[in-house]
Amino acid sequence: MANVPADLKYTREHEWAKREGDRVRVGITAFAQDQLGDVVFVELPKVGAKVTAHQAFGVVESVKAVSDLFAPVSGEVLEINAELPQKPETVNKDPYGKGWMILVKPSNAGELDQLLTAQQYEEFVAQGGGH
Amino acid sequence: MNTALKRTPLYESHVKAGARMVPFGGWEMPVQYAGIVEEHRAVRAAVGCFDVSHMGEFEVEGPQALASLQRLTTNDVAALEVGQVQYSLLCYPDGGIVDDLTLYRLAPERFMLTVNASNIDKDWSWVREHGAAARWRNVSDDTGLIAAQGPKAEALVGRLADRDVTGIAYYHFAEGRVAGIRTLISRTGYTGEDGFELYVAAVDTPRLWSALLEAGRGDGVVPIGLGARDTLRLEMRYALYGNDIDATTNPLEAGLGWIVKPAKGDFVGRDAIEKVRVPGPRRKLIGLEMADRSVARHGYAVTTPVASPTVGREGAPTANTIGIVTSGSYGPSVERSIAMAYVASAQAAVGTELGVEIRGQVRPARVVKTPFHPSRVKK
Incomplete structure (x- = not known):
């Protein structure tokens, strides 16, 4: 079983969301990067862009596939991981750390509570994980 | 299915x-x-x-084997010695490609063809139909x-x-x-x-x-x-059947003219291919390098550069489609996003600035020399 930190929340599209005070940091899970294989390109929104929960905010490309990135919560993008365009492989190496993607100021704090818990996400992946 | x-x-x-x-x-x-x-x-x-092992192998032998292969394939089988291998093509009468293959001369009158896995059944029917005089064995x-x-x-x-x-x-x-x-x-x-x-x-x-x-x-x-x-x-810019070459592509536009030998005599597709040779193909398979790391994938449109002065309906700069990507990926040795694409021959010169439409946005690309990475085969 892939690494699923207990202190994060998860989407069924394999993003994680981490509460950091009144902000939410977003990335993709260890399971997602493993399924994708070598990540070669990451396209992120601009700082200041609005993202909407369950809608695409960016794209991740591996050698074999293109996948949309889905926002776990709605809000405004405060920061993006500027290292990823040059070092997309960071997503494979450290998906929960240096491979983070965007930092969001949520417009609806309640959305975070509707995401999967680590245990729910683990069960979801174990049952096929939408793949 | x-x-x-x-x-x-x-x-x-x-x-x-x-x-x-x-x-x-x-x-x-x-x-x-x-x-x-x-x-x-x-x-x-x-x-x-x-x-x-998924690749297909056919053996063909007998006094008619050489003549059958000369008729079926584009390269000159008479030039192939025992112990030698030849890259070649099976073509349709219209010059489209049935498959690419390697041909082995096992003995003066015995040969082996290695064909693409996904084409085994199609190729087997094709060689039986057009090379009927020789004895064939599908040993795949x-x-x-x-x-x-x-x-x-x-x-x-x-x-x-x-x-x-x-x-x-x-x-x-x-x-x-x-x-x-x-x-x-x-x-x-x-x-x-x-x-x-x-x-x-x-x-x-x-x-x-x-x-x-x-x-x-x-x-x-x-x-x-x-x-x-x-x-x-x-x-290496090696063609992959189904991606870069298929029934709709001509060997000359695919850059495979070097394995088409019209001087050897008649073969299936010869007339159609030769009709293209003199005016030259209207499109060519070229190598593209993307300016950023976005991946140009099979089927994406190749366009004139994004800076094209043409103005679209909504006033935004637009680009004209001039070709199509056939294969593309991040190249781990060249450490760049690279692709193969058919483009109009006028835009095929090395150094030409083009674009690739990726998710609705034209991203800059440039025609580059191939192979993308130097070949180190033992010549």
Whole structure:
């Protein structure tokens, strides 16, 4: 079983969301990067862009596939991981750390509570994980 | 279609090694073991072993074999000596490509054709129909094929072989025993590195596979999946049937004019191909390099550069479609996003600035010299 930190929340599209005070940091899970294989390109929104929960905010490309990135919560993008365009492989190496993607100021704090818990996400992946 | 996927004799080995298995051309094949980029680099730096047993093999023999092959294939079979291999094509009367293949002259009147896995049935019908005078045998199911590729492939295969392999020249083959197994040792490949393709009886394939991985441990040998096979061949600009060439592409526009020999006499497709030769093809298969790392994938539109002065309906700059991407990926050795594409011949010159439409946005690309990465095959 892939690494699923207990202190994060998860989407069924394999993003994680981490509460950091009144902000939410977003990335993709260890399971997602493993399924994708070598990540070669990451396209992120601009700082200041609005993202909407369950809608695409960016794209991740591996050698074999293109996948949309889905926002776990709605809000405004405060920061993006500027290292990823040059070092997309960071997503494979450290998906929960240096491979983070965007930092969001949520417009609806309640959305975070509707995401999967680590245990729910683990069960979801174990049952096929939408793949 | 609900046909069960076929498996090679190495299926169990792949699963045991933790390979990710995917459907490919009707076969269940390993797309990767450790990871595509890592496998790719292992082949460029050391040696990797590929299960290519899904490829098809036909044998043809008899006094009519040469004449049948001259009629069926585009290259000059009379120029092929026993012990030599030739890259060639089967074409339709309209010049479209049935398949690309390697042709082995096993004896003066005996030949072997290695064809693409996804085309075995189509090719088999085609050669039976158009080469009916000769005796054909489809030995695909009886034949296993392992490619050992990389700068250390010669040392690895040499260590296991009962004969000298250093003297086998590029696009030549010899028979011998490798790990005690009767093998057709062919100095060919699909990676741009030195190496061999080893043909053995299907039943012996797992034994040869284990012997290579065992004997190559000190060389850093690793098994390689289809993912890295694709990125390795892309960096060489080698065509992949179904991606870069097919029934709708002409050998000349695909840059395969060097294996079309009209002087040898008539063959299926000759007139149609020759009609194109003098005016020249209206489009050409070229190499593209993306300015950023976005991936130009099969089917994406190639356009004039984004800075094109043409103004679109909504007042935004627009670009005109002038071609189509046939293969594209991140190239792990060139460390850039690269692609093969058909573009209008007027825009095919090296250095031409173009664009590729990716998710509705034109991204800058440039026509570059190919191969993208220098070939190190043993010439």
